[in-house]
Amino acid sequence: MSTVEQRSAAVARRREIGEVVLAVENVELRFGGVTALADVSFDVRRGEIRAIIGPNGAGKSSMLNVINGFYQPQQGTIVWKGRRLRRMRPHFAAKSGIARTFQNIALFRGMTTLDNIMTGRILKMRASLLEQAVYFGRARREELEHRAFVEKIIDFLEIQHIRTTPVGKLPYGLQKRVELARALAMEPELLLLDEPMAGMNLEEKEDMVRFILDVNEEFGTTVILIEHDMGVVMDISDRVVVLDHGRLLADGTPDEVSRDPRVIEAYLGVVHD
Amino acid sequence: MEVLDLVLFEPVRGILDAPLFFVEVLIGGLMSGVMYALVALGFVLIFKASGVFNFAQGSMVLFAALFFVGFMDAGVPMWLAFLLTLAVMVVLAFAVERMVLRPLVNQPAITLFMATIGITFFLDGLGQAIWGSDVRRLDVGIPEDPIIVADIFINQFDLFAAVICGTLVAVLALFFQYTPTGRALRAVADDHQAAMSVGIPLSTVWTIVWVVAGIVGLVAGIMWGAKLGVQFNLSLIALKALPALILGGLTSVPGAIVGGLVIGAGEKVAEVFWGEVLGGAIEDWFAYVLAMVFLLIRPEGLFGEKIIERV
Numbered sequence: 349m350s351t352v353e354q355r356s357a358a359v360a361r362r363r364e365i366g367e368v369v370l371a372v373e374n375v376e377l378r379f380g381g382v383t384a385l386a387d388v389s390f391d392v393r394r395g396e397i398r399a400i401i402g403p404n405g406a407g408k409s410s411m412l413n414v415i416n417g418f419y420q421p422q423q424g425t426i427v428w429k430g431r432r433l434r435r436m437r438p439h440f441a442a443k444s445g446i447a448r449t450f451q452n453i454a455l456f457r458g459m460t461t462l463d464n465i466m467t468g469r470i471l472k473m474r475a476s477l478l479e480q481a482v483y484f485g486r487a488r489r490e491e492l493e494h495r496a497f498v499e500k501i502i503d504f505l506e507i508q509h510i511r512t513t514p515v516g517k518l519p520y521g522l523q524k525r526v527e528l529a530r531a532l533a534m535e536p537e538l539l540l541l542d543e544p545m546a547g548m549n550l551e552e553k554e555d556m557v558r559f560i561l562d563v564n565e566e567f568g569t570t571v572i573l574i575e576h577d578m579g580v581v582m583d584i585s586d587r588v589v590v591l592d593h594g595r596l597l598a599d600g601t602p603d604e605v606s607r608d609p610r611v612i613e614a615y616l617g618v619v620h621d
Numbered sequence: 622m623e624v625l626d627l628v629l630f631e632p633v634r635g636i637l638d639a640p641l642f643f644v645e646v647l648i649g650g651l652m653s654g655v656m657y658a659l660v661a662l663g664f665v666l667i668f669k670a671s672g673v674f675n676f677a678q679g680s681m682v683l684f685a686a687l688f689f690v691g692f693m694d695a696g697v698p699m700w701l702a703f704l705l706t707l708a709v710m711v712v713l714a715f716a717v718e719r720m721v722l723r724p725l726v727n728q729p730a731i732t733l734f735m736a737t738i739g740i741t742f743f744l745d746g747l748g749q750a751i752w753g754s755d756v757r758r759l760d761v762g763i764p765e766d767p768i769i770v771a772d773i774f775i776n777q778f779d780l781f782a783a784v785i786c787g788t789l790v791a792v793l794a795l796f797f798q799y800t801p802t803g804r805a806l807r808a809v810a811d812d813h814q815a816a817m818s819v820g821i822p823l824s825t826v827w828t829i830v831w832v833v834a835g836i837v838g839l840v841a842g843i844m845w846g847a848k849l850g851v852q853f854n855l856s857l858i859a860l861k862a863l864p865a866l867i868l869g870g871l872t873s874v875p876g877a878i879v880g881g882l883v884i885g886a887g888e889k890v891a892e893v894f895w896g897e898v899l900g901g902a903i904e905d906w907f908a909y910v911l912a913m914v915f916l917l918i919r920p921e922g923l924f925g926e927k928i929i930e931r932v
Contacts, residue, residue, distance in 0.1 A: 416818065442820025454815035456808045466801075467808045471820040473801050491801070534819060 365586065366394035368427075369570055370415070370538060375424030377410055377594075384410040385421065386594045392538070397564055397571045399585035399602075401578070403614065406591040408574045409451055412540045415572070416441040416448050429537075443471055447536035449527045451543045451574075457516035461526050464515055465501060468533025469494040498533055505529050505559060521552040528559065538570045539563065545577055553577070557584060582606065590614070632894040645773045646893045647886055652779035654885020655786040656844055660862035661869065661877035662790060663837040668871050669810040670830040671722070673733045677740040679859025680748075681835060683851075685710055686842030687748040690757045690851045699761065703839075710835030713744075718828040726823075745856060756852040761843060782844045789840055790878055793833065797874065806830060810872075864912035870922025879923060884908045 371391040377384045385407045392398045400408045413419040415426065417436035426433045428444065447468070456464050473490050502508055505525050510518060515526055524544060531539055544560065545553045557580055563569050575581050581588060582602040590598040590611050598608045605611055636643045660682060667675040688709050692702035721736050763781045767774045797803040808816045809826045817823060842851075845858055865884045869876025888907040896903050915922065 418814065418817070438817040439820055439822050442818065448818050450815065450818075454812050454818070456811035456815065458811055459804075459807060463804055463807075467804055467816070467819050467821070470801060470805055487800070530815075530819065 364395045364568065368392070369394040369429060371427040372411070372415065373425045373427065375411075375414055375421045375426075377407075377414060377419055377421045383594050385414070385591075388424075388591070388594070388596050390589045390596065390599050392570060392572060393586075394537075394570055395564070395568050396586045397560070397573060397584055399573045399575060399581045399588045400591060401575065401581055401588060402591035402597070405593070407594040408591055409542055410594075411591065412448060412542055412572065412574065416446050416540060442534065445535075445537035446540065447531035447534040447538070448540035449524070449531055449542055449544060451546065453520075453523045453527055455515045455523055455527055455530070458514060460512050460514055461507060461510050461518070461529075462498065462502075462512060464526055465498045465529045465533045466494065468530045469498065471534070498529075501529050501532050504532075504562070506555075521548050521555075524548065524552075524556070525559075528556075532563065535567075536569060538572065541571060541573045541575075543574050543576065545575060545580060553580070560584065628895075628898055632898060635894050641772055643890070643894075645775075646889050648773065648775060649779060650886035650889030651882055652776070652783040652885070653889070654865075654882035655783040655790075655878075656841065656848075656881070657858075657862055657865045657885055658790065658878045658881025659786045659837060659841045659844070660858055661865040661881050662793070662874065663834040663841070664859075664862060664866055665869075665871065665874055665877045666793075666830050666834050666837070669874075670806055671733075671809075671827050672730055673722070673737060674730070674871075675740075675834065676734060676737040677744055678834065678838065678862070679856040680741045680744040681710070681713075681838035682842040682845065682858060683853065683856040684713075684744045684748040684842075685835065685839035686759070686846040686851045686855055687752045689839065689843055690759045690846060691752040693759070694757065703843075706839055707836065710839055711832050714828050714831035714835050717831050718824055722827050723824060741856075745853070749853070754853060756850045757846075759843070759846040759851050761847050763847065778848065782848070785840065786844065789837065793837075794874060802829065861908055864908035866922075867912040867915055868922055870924040873922065873924035876922055876924030884911065887911060 368391045371389075373389050375385050375388045388407070388411065400411060402408055410419060414421050415436065417438040417440065420435045426436050428436070428446075456467065459467075472494065474486065502511060505528065507522065507525055507529065510522060510526075515523055518526065528541075528544065541560070545556050548556065560571060560573070561584060564571055573581070573585060585602060587600060588598075588602055588605045589596065590605055590608075592614045597614060598605050598611045600608070660678065663678045663681070664675060667673055667678070685706055688706045689702055692705050693699065697705065717740065721740065722733070725733055725736055763778050765776070765778045767776050768780075769775070797806060805816070805821045806826055806829065808819070808821055809823060813823065816826075841858070842855065845855055849855070861884070862881070865877060865880035867880070868883055869878070869880030884907075888904045891907045892901075892904040
């Protein structure tokens with residue numbers, strides 16, 4: 349997909365963007381004496397692709413960890429779908445429609461691609477342990493339904509050929525794709541992507557960009573994206589949050605942010621790949 | 622030279638001279654190996670899912686056996702005694718998760734290991750406080766006289782025990798491989814964070830593995846109890862499961878099974894054919910020496926994950 353097409357796709361999508369679905373307010377996160385996030389506030393609108401950028405150690409991954417409940421901030425609140433939460437819990441986040449991928453791939457290495465993706469359906473299964481044990485009635489029906497859903501995602505992400513391969517044996521780019529598939533299997537409303545293109549070659553990057561745009565357009569999934577590749581960020585995101593040393597440096601459209609003198613200063617002379 | 626011949630070749634000649642007898646010994650060994658495997662399996666389940674080396678596994682065997690034989694002696698029918706003991710083990714699993722594991726979440730593995738040593742003393746004490754410390758005979762109605770198949774004597778009790786243990790192992794393997802809950806357990810074993818991100822609740826998973834380990838302990842307790850009598854020594858059975866674990870690898874379910882079989886068969890064959898040369902009682906130390914050799918040449922075991930730690 350050319351840059352021009354991506355831009356026009358982004359413009360077309362902007363019409364679909366709705367109300368504020370997630371807001372972080374005055375979040376402060378400390379580890380002992382180290383402040384990872386200080387008084388950070390921003391919001392995310394439904395259907396938006398929202399990028400978080402910043403130099404290494406700026407607190408980007410910490411921010412995602414706060415949003416899906418891995419870290420509990422010392423101060424601040426999270427407003428998620430109209431509910432004001434003092435702290436998020438991972439289980440509640442997953443149950444209420446937040447899925448994520450990780451900077452360092454976190455897959456279930458001993459399991460096949462299919463089994464990995466099936467774990468994304470776990471919260472949608474209703475059969476009791478006993479029913480599962482005898483694999484009868486509801487358990488059987490459910491397993492087949494979820495399997496059918498997962499097959500659609502496998503087709504969507506074009507990973508049919510590795511369906512039964514243990515993921516530990518897959519090349520890096522495909523592992524990243526399986527991780528995305530597992531997140532999509534949760535049918536999330538909000539997708540948190542932590543450097544989904546890091547370490548990929550150009551072709552893999554282009555594929556991943558296409559998948560993210562497709563997910564956003566076809567399912568209306570809201571996306572928060574951490575990415576170092578400025579070209580990608582500027583092309584596909586609707587609004588950009590810039591963090592630096594745990595503080596919010598700038599917040600606005602890609603154009604606004606890239607013209608912001610403070611952002612330019614923070615990035616000047618710093619090479620990001 | 623003569624010594625070498627005596628140790629290396631004489632016993633082999635003995636085996637070749639009496640192949641039927643060898644097969645008989647081997648089968649007997651394999652069948653007790655299944656029982657080791659069962660105890661080892663309890664360790665592996667908990668270690669995989671929570672990274673906790675559960676020192677209390679042996680005490681859970683004794684604890685379950687004490688309750689089972691206690692209920693039986695009180696005149697409760699066997700099936701009900703089984704269900705009641707099962708209930709006790711389920712309650713125990715919930716209690717351990719709530720009172721020991723949850724407060725210690727994110728603590729170093731050694732802390733959790735120490736906590737399980739605490740659980741060991743608690744279980745040994747509580748079990749014997751309730752049921753006393755006398756040796757109790759447990760009769761679950763399995764015939765003990767040998768049967769003869771193709772000129773080979775097979776101990777019927779061992780055969781029964783092996784079939785029951787084998788069935789349990791197979792059922793657990795199927796459960797882990799093919800059900801959504803099994804998938805969740807494997808997911809937690811592989812990566813805690815990723816498992817949490819798809820909404821798998823760690824505390825539930827831990828409770829389930831302790832319940833499963835409790836069931837495994839109960840079956841092992843009944844089998845070993847019926848064989849040796851229910852007594853404090855049962856909790857030491859776990860010590861024999863450790864070499865099986867080292868052999869198979871701490872993180873591998875098939876490893877626990879193969880490890881148990883190798884130890885069981887190995888010690889019987891060694892005792893019968895090498896016993897005379899080496900002075901007997903080989904059965905008592907064979908497993909540990911084998912484990913030590915494994916630790917020297919292949920510390921991750923036959924099936925375990927190679928752990929590469931960066932310094």
